[in-house]
């Protein structure tokens with residue numbers, strides 16, 4: 461009944477692409493208040509994270525390629541969705557955010573003067589975060605939960621209508637990605653006890669890791685948007701992750717208290733130390 465139908469459905473969900481304004485924000489950046497200018501600057505590093513999505517999908521593809529065929533064959537939906545949709549949409553997000561910051565900071569276009577070595581680095585010089593494709597796939601889903609809430613939080617702070625529309629549209633894409641990864645993982649979990657067990661092990665190993673950490677620029681990005689992760693936003697993200705895990709497995713493999721502890725431990729180990737060091 462399913463076959464490849466699900467992947468075609470998921471790709472169709474992204475058919476109605478929104479107008480990015482031809483990546484030309486010269487006039488818009490002139491209208492931004494000092495408050496909104498700070499937001500655009502904070503999102504510059506997030507643009508790197510968006511572009512690194514291509515590297516993340518390359519990494520997922522390699523993990524699938526090198527996994528035993530009997531299990532790897534069921535990952536085709538995630539690889540196809542990654543190549544056909546994630547690569548395309550995250551590239552747009554990255555170019556938009558980098559273009560806004562570049563126009564604001566230098567008056568020059570990022571898109572027209574893009575540094576090939578930066579793109580190469582983001583695609584291929586990535587940190588190896590995952591030991592198998594279950595971990596990378598679960599990380600994409602949980603990471604998109606954070607992405608949606610980041611953009612929702614930014615959207616609520618932005619004053620300029622045009623900039624707010626850009627942020628809202630990126631948020632909507634991330635919402636679609638979140639739903640797609642959920643659908644793909646759920647189908648795998650429900651189709652086989654082996655997949656289910658491996659996804660549970662993967663969840664326990666990586667539920668606190670964001671997929672953009674494959675990029676060495678991730679910490680800069682995370683630090684620059686820290687203020688958008690208010691305590692209530694952070695709590696919502698954790699609740700949402702727990703809700704999704706409950707939806708996938710019937711019961712979350714990790715209780716909320718343990719999730720919080722492991723998130724905080726990871727954050728303190730990787731970000732507080734970094735913030736003190738710089």
Ligand SMILES: [Fe+2]
Nearest residue numbers: 510550553634
């Ligand atoms: Fe994105």
Ligand SMILES: [Fe+2]
Nearest residue numbers: 604633634637
């Ligand atoms: Fe996304």
